[in-house]
Amino acid sequence: MAPPAAIEVLGDSDTTGITIPDPLAVPIRTNDILGRRRKTESRQWGTAAPCDTASFRLKSYAGKPKAKRWDHILTEEAKSRKGSSLKGAAKYLSKPGLISLGGGIPSSEYFPFEELSVKVPARGHFSEEETRKTGVTLTAGKHDLANGKSIFDISTAFNYGQGAGSAQLLRWLTEHTELVHDLQYEDWACTMNVGSTSGLEAAFRMFTRPGDMILSEIYTFAAAVDCATPLGLRVAGIPMDDEGPLPEAMDDILANWDTSARGARKPRLFYTVPTGQNPTGCTQPASRRKALYKVCQKHDIYIIEDEPYYFLQMQPYTGQNSPDVPPPASHEEFLKSLVPGYLSFDTDGRVMRLDSFSKVLSPGSRTGWVTASQQIVTAYAKAADLSTQNPSGMSQLVLFKLLDEHWGHGGYFDWLIHIRMSYTARRDSILAACEKHLPPDVVSWNPPMAGMFSWLKVDFTKHPDYPAESIEGIQDKIFLGNVDHGVLLMPGSWFYANAEDEHDTLFFRATYAAAPAEKIEEAIRRFGESIRKEFKL
Amino acid sequence: MAPPAAIEVLGDSDTTGITIPDPLAVPIRTNDILGRRRKTESRQWGTAAPCDTASFRLKSYAGKPKAKRWDHILTEEAKSRKGSSLKGAAKYLSKPGLISLGGGIPSSEYFPFEELSVKVPARGHFSEEETRKTGVTLTAGKHDLANGKSIFDISTAFNYGQGAGSAQLLRWLTEHTELVHDLQYEDWACTMNVGSTSGLEAAFRMFTRPGDMILSEIYTFAAAVDCATPLGLRVAGIPMDDEGPLPEAMDDILANWDTSARGARKPRLFYTVPTGQNPTGCTQPASRRKALYKVCQKHDIYIIEDEPYYFLQMQPYTGQNSPDVPPPASHEEFLKSLVPGYLSFDTDGRVMRLDSFSKVLSPGSRTGWVTASQQIVTAYAKAADLSTQNPSGMSQLVLFKLLDEHWGHGGYFDWLIHIRMSYTARRDSILAACEKHLPPDVVSWNPPMAGMFSWLKVDFTKHPDYPAESIEGIQDKIFLGNVDHGVLLMPGSWFYANAEDEHDTLFFRATYAAAPAEKIEEAIRRFGESIRKEFKL
Incomplete structure (x- = not known):
């Protein structure tokens, strides 16, 4: 259980006024972010402190519509979640001078860790070879927060946390999400998970009940089916062409749903891997995504957009004997080259997007995140509070040091371009082998x-x-x-x-x-x- | 999903013959462990490689009874779990020379991490002050496994894993469990989880169905109730005295269970925190544990033993004006001072023990483990494979470096004695304040x-x-x-x-x-x- 933030006890109030490190020493939108990072409440950097990701957004969403409510689709289990009852104490903790003997949070005095360091690539020098030579060592100390050296440290990251994850990393993830997607409704939010497989299981438990069928590609991620089956779910496969599931076929399945023949009520959930789908490698173009979204609107279907391969979008394939397409010349060009996610045209808040570091940084971090409407994110985080809790604080601290304090958003985009070019070369090499053999x-x-x-x-x-x-x-x-x-x-x-x-x-x-x-x-x-x-x- | 071990591709076969580091440069049972660590299969150190914890045991359990089967208590969800279907490929991977294009495991070439270091206390110099001065820096390289420097490294720990966790850390956890508990049946095993809250939720989903009541202390861990409620569970509280729940009261509740008055079938699960219970601080003496176990046998109740505070057992309390009891003089004395866990007299395999590092090393590691009969451990690990997966590889690598390669079992016992003495002082100080004020x-x-x-x-x-x-x-x-x-x-x-x-x-x-x-x-x-x-x- 993530206990209430023991603010006073942990001396968090000493940390006001810490300088936020420059997250974007890079061309792309640098000044925008630097100017736009708001003055944030320092209390949220403390041990197990809650935060509100809306405060991390760079843009204003005033005037955008609010997401629809999903009470009619959420399960009783999801709706009955009240989160941790002991958090009822949290509201009293802000009283000045209060000493809390409330939360059962251990003192960081008893964490046998004084420093955590990772050696990582300098920006732009990303290969293993270069990293060995020019890599940079990032170090987190135990009390960097209290000492004013950083907003994140061992004493907080290695202690209990919120199910949503730490404010420190959530801020970066929220900004990243906003830089990549053009969100269309007001009350979107992000929350972390311990990886997308866990995210998917949590979503199934939030949106389905035993006996239900869900919609997915006719060939789909085997682990999604393996995860769904013990929950009493079956999958209705949607026929595909080269651009993904066929919207007409999906509409037809739903419009003519025969509850008794199917042995299940009409589906409420569409699970899809829109980009580089596993196993077909298929990437839905924007037009296909929009057409599928419309079918989901028509039949009031909620969408789980599972996007581990989103940043493994590669250069266009030119064939064996044509020159390669040069890499994106700027971050803008890179971002424009990406097929828009469902998030970028989701006006209803109908989409839960699952993002992952597994294919682009490290599967072992077991740190992913969810973007959805506030209602869904809150329900999700409450479930996490009483099951998985937060992703490993060790992972979160490593990722924060790398992504926020070292690379910044621009450096991460550089890394993603590096990965893109590497996978392009790998793909070209298997295609050459296929053509040859x-x-x-x-x-x-x-x-x-x-x-x-x-x-x-x-x-x-x-x-x-x-x-x-x-x-x-x-x-x-x-x-x-x-x-x-x-x-x-x-x-x-x-x-x-x-x-x-x-x-x-x-x-x-x-x-x-x-x-x-x-x-x-x-x-x-x-x-x-x-x-x-x-x-x- | 933890994909099948892509042995050939990842060059794991190069790593045979690595010298296993001395885990116990310490008095306690040192030679026993050193002599008893078996020659283990090097393949299990590879990326996402499965392992069998039975091979990590130090003692033989031949002649001990087998655990009972729990099919009559396990839910349909638990029984229908087949694990990851793609693991069907694993059996072919051992063919010599086979090249696998099977598992979707990224190449560690694309993990931007060259080294991971932690500065930790030297053995016996455990305070923060001493650690700053005499702390030791432990470093894991990216390819230590292939280079023969270690059996664990970044390229494996930061990749996908098995739901059970890595063989490297599981071996240490299995040995530790065996050093602490005198297990009474043959087919016990260990598996990791992402913390005991997740472990408890998984157990509820394995052993209960909506509408059930479970048994627990009349005052119980609030997060357990908060976790149970949305699953449609209610708790039947067992009256307590200073030694914990009353066996007679428990027997009475069960013998006179009135299904219609209770609105639930007779319980099958007893959830207990036997040591330093939250919130009562109560520790069940061995006699009480045995009496409760007998009641559970009589009514065929499965036991969840949640033991985060097991190593926060303190020195006897002597009052404000008597001299303190000196610390345990040896590891043997330390282990003897601990109240025996349910595991030490569980002849039926009726107990699932949840162990945690949260109170003794770091809650943020989000790495705990379960000890139970092989049937239950297998069901548990299969559920993990398709939900939480393994605990963070970053956490696992940090813990392995500290516990296996640096402190060893003896050094960890020293640390636990240090924690014991620190908590004894804290307890004595609150008791003095209570007596005074x-x-x-x-x-x-x-x-x-x-x-x-x-x-x-x-x-x-x-x-x-x-x-x-x-x-x-x-x-x-x-x-x-x-x-x-x-x-x-x-x-x-x-x-x-x-x-x-x-x-x-x-x-x-x-x-x-x-x-x-x-x-x-x-x-x-x-x-x-x-x-x-x-x-x-």
């Missing part, structure tokens, strides 16, 4: 624009056992043949949204994220060999 | 033997408004009077297991964990003044 009559693909995955379509009708053998049967033979040839690709059926549905396609998923280029080429060569053998080419 | 006719207490809390009983029958005013009414007057006098104590009613029950006692909880001694005395002085005024003494 795979039989084009049997295996085909679209160049992925984002993410970690090549989604290779296999024409099962050319298989010698077709049509006597099922698609899944042919798939399994290919899978085992691949392993015999020394390569492992993920079978498409492992990503079926609903294994009960009939499927008329056969895919394999190959990731280019992990292995070095020469291993990727060798792997694809083996896959080609395996396919040729299996199809007797 | 509180009117003995109205306020009484037992010296707490463990934990963070003084539980102050107020004789409400002496209040001028009694019996016209209710207990809770009198309590609220005192609470507000306290705030007026500049001191905040937690009202006992905030810890009612069940607010619907009639209560015939009035308490306030005061913590001595956070404030410095002189502030504690001043706070208790103000409380005494407030009580005298309220009771017109």
Whole structure:
């Protein structure tokens, strides 16, 4: 339980007037942010202190509409959450001179940690090689807050926190969200989670009840299905084309929903990975996102936008023999190159966006965040208070030192461009291998624009056992043949949204994220060999 | 989702034969552990690699009984968990030479972290002052595993992991558990969680369904009730004496359970904080634990043993004018001084123990662990795989460096003795203040033997408004009077297991964990003044 902020006891009032470090020693909108960071209440930097992310926004949202209310979709569990009852004490803590013997918060005297340091890349010198040579060591001391050295330190980060996370990192996350998305309603807010898988589970528990069906891509993130199934949920898969789920198909499913045939009431939740989807690698263009959003408005569907790959959007694919497209020349150009998130046209507050550092900084930080309307964020944070609590304070402190005090927003954009170019090279290398080694009559693909995955379509009708053998049967033979040839690709059926549905396609998923280029080429060569053998080419 | 271990891709096979660092350069059982740490499979140190905690045990449990099965108590949700379906790929990954393009695990090349360091106390020099002067800096490099410098590093800890946590830290936790408890059945195991609050929520979801009642102390951890309520649970409070819940009362409640009067089926779960309970400060002696365990056996009740304060067991209280009891002279003596946990006489595998670093190292690590039978641990870890995943890898790496590579088990016991002596001094100081400042006719207490809390009983029958005013009414007057006098104590009613029950006692909880001694005395002085005024003494 995150206990009430023991302000007086912890000497937080000594910390007023700390200089906020320059978060943006960088071209992009620097002065805007520096000018716009408001004078914030120093009490919120204290141990387990609550904060209000609205106070971290850079722009005014006056005149924008308020988000709709979601009481009719939220579960009883979500609506009955009152948060931690002991926080009732918090309102008394502001009394001057009060000594609290209330909260069971340990004294930081008993944390055996005097300093925490990380060696990280200097801005613009991002490779491992450069980091070894020119990397910068960032150090957090135990009492930097009390000493005026920083607004975050070991004594606060390593103590209890709020389920929403620390004000220090939440401010940066809120600003980042605002720099990237053009939010369309007034009462949006951010709150942290211990990673998007936890975020998704929390969302399922907030928005569904056992027996429900949810909507998703017909091929979808396997862990989402694995997470949903024990909660008594099933997934209704929406047929896709190269641009993602088909809005007409989604509308048709919903308009003609047959409760008794489906064995479930009409869905209220659409789970989607709009960018570099796992497993298909598909990226929904803006027009598709808007069309899907309209269908959701028509049928009053709430949207979970899961975006771990958003910043793995790559350079346009020009083919093997054309020159590469040069990297974005500015942060503005970089941000403009990104497909707009659902957040950028969500006027209803109908979207919960899940953001993650897992694919761009470190999965092990187990620190992600949610952006949604205040009603939903509050419900979410109250659930976190009494389950996961805050993400690790050690992670939060490391991320704060790197992102706020060292790189700033601009430096982080530089890093994201570095990642973008690296993934572009990886994708180009797997595509080159595919073009070189795979039989084009049997295996085909679209160049992925984002993410970690090549989604290779296999024409099962050319298989010698077709049509006597099922698609899944042919798939399994290919899978085992691949392993015999020394390569492992993920079978498409492992990503079926609903294994009960009939499927008329056969895919394999190959990731280019992990292995070095020469291993990727060798792997694809083996896959080609395996396919040729299996199809007797 | 914790993806399958991409062994080949990540070059894990290079790491065979690493020398395991000496974990116990200390007297206690040193040679035992050094000799007993088995030759472990180096593959389990790899990225997101699974492990089997049974292989980390120091003793043989052959001949001990197997734990009972809990299928009849586990929920459908828990029983239907199959874990992550993509892990089906894992069995193929051991094929020599296989290249996996399977798991969507990012390359550590893209983690912008070259080194992580913490400055921590040298063994035996534990104060903040000493740490500043003689502290030791522990450093984890990015590729220490591949370089043979350590079995844990940034490239593995900062990547995805298993829901159970890393093998590296799990080994230490398993050994620690075994050193402290004398386990009585064969198939016990450990698994990590993101803290005990999350552990408790997971347990509720595994063992209860909406509408159930659970058993707990009549005054109980408020966050447990706050966590249970939105899940549709209610708590049946067991009357307590100075030694904890009364076994006869518990037996009586269960033997005479009236389903329709209670509006709930007979409970299957007993949630207890046996040591330094929050809020009462009560520590159940071994005899009471055994008696309660027997009642649980009789009625087939599963036990959640929540033990954050286990190592805040203090020295015996000798009163203000007697000499202090000297600290334990050896680790053996220290361990013998601890009340045995339920684990030490649990022959059925009926207990899930929740352990925490929050009160003894850092709440912000958000790294705790569970000890239970293999069936329960497996179900728990599968749930974690698809929700919280592993605790932060940053936290795990920091804890591993400190506990395994630096202090070892013996050094950690030294630290725990240091904490014990510090809390003993804090407790003695609040008791001295209570004896000095509180009117003995109205306020009484037992010296707490463990934990963070003084539980102050107020004789409400002496209040001028009694019996016209209710207990809770009198309590609220005192609470507000306290705030007026500049001191905040937690009202006992905030810890009612069940607010619907009639209560015939009035308490306030005061913590001595956070404030410095002189502030504690001043706070208790103000409380005494407030009580005298309220009771017109």
